[in-house]
Amino acid sequence: MSVLSDEDSSPLLTVDELAAEAGLTVRTLRYYASMGLVPPAVRRGRVALYGRDHAARLGLVRALQDHGFTMSAIEKAMARIPASAGVEDLAVQRAVLTSWAPAGPEVLDRRQLDDRAGRALDEEQVALLIETGVLERVGRTYSPLPGFEMSIELLDVEVPADGIREAADAIERHMGALTDELTEILRRRVLEPYRAIPRTDEQSDRLEVTMQRLRALTLQAVVSGFQRATNAVISRSLR
Structure with a gap:
């Protein structure tokens, strides 16, 4: 069930649709939301809906994970990004943060x-x-x-x-x-x-x-x- 955003023609997604687009489980998505990694959902009555900025933030989280950031480091990095940051700003943040990070963590005993x-x-x-x-x-x-x-x-x-x-x-x-x-x-x-x-x-x-x-x-x-x-x-x- 996708509806159009009031601000543009981009569709708003349900939690299931956003999770599927981001390649996450709904449980993981809600966990990230509880950590403040994505902003609160847009409410349409009793339905929680998500826009392009939510998807962009989740994309940034996934990119940071792929480049070896721990969840603690990701939480700190995301906290420094203004709540008003748009999709383009998030794309810039992703380019800056991931380009200087190592390719991935090597975990050894x-x-x-x-x-x-x-x-x-x-x-x-x-x-x-x-x-x-x-x-x-x-x-x-x-x-x-x-x-x-x-x-x-x-x-x-x-x-x-x-x-x-x-x-x-x-x-x-x-x-x-x-x-x-x-x-x-x-x-x-x-x-x-x-x-x-x-x-x-x-x-x-x-x-x-x-x-x-x-x-x-x-x-x-x-x-x-x-x-x-x-x-x-x-x-x-x-x-």
Whole structure:
């Protein structure tokens, strides 16, 4: 039973129709609603109906799940999106959030973690990996994060654990500042002009692809910039 929205010609869906379109069970849909991941339904008498914005929010939730976000992280991300955000705004959010996320979580038990590391890790080493942000522990499972392989190799270098911690703190501090500045440039130069003009679904999909390419190019630029800065430091020291 679909009816037309008062605002446009888009059909409003029943909970069963929305769940089917989103590829969810009705029970899961109601659970997401209870978490505040989708706004309240539109009421037509005793019938609860849902519009395109509800479907777009559910699409964003599913995309974040596919990219390895935990439900806690998804809840926080969705809470930051204004209730007034339209379908296009949600498409932008999806492009931004998913393009910078890993492809999916790798969940390992303790034995599998040692296999993944290629060595038997002691508890102190595991704690150091967690502390430096390259390993996440949830209950009795572990998920390697970007930088895990490099940190495993670093364990074989004769550097005290405190030195590794200090280096990790310095990287996190400067990368945080760089990320804030790049995000502001992205907002002003890419996202705000995109929002200013109505877009089709096809154009929204192209934005998602563009953001993925931008991610790869940005990572290359950061590495290249660090190499140039390192060369400059070496040159100054030789002089």
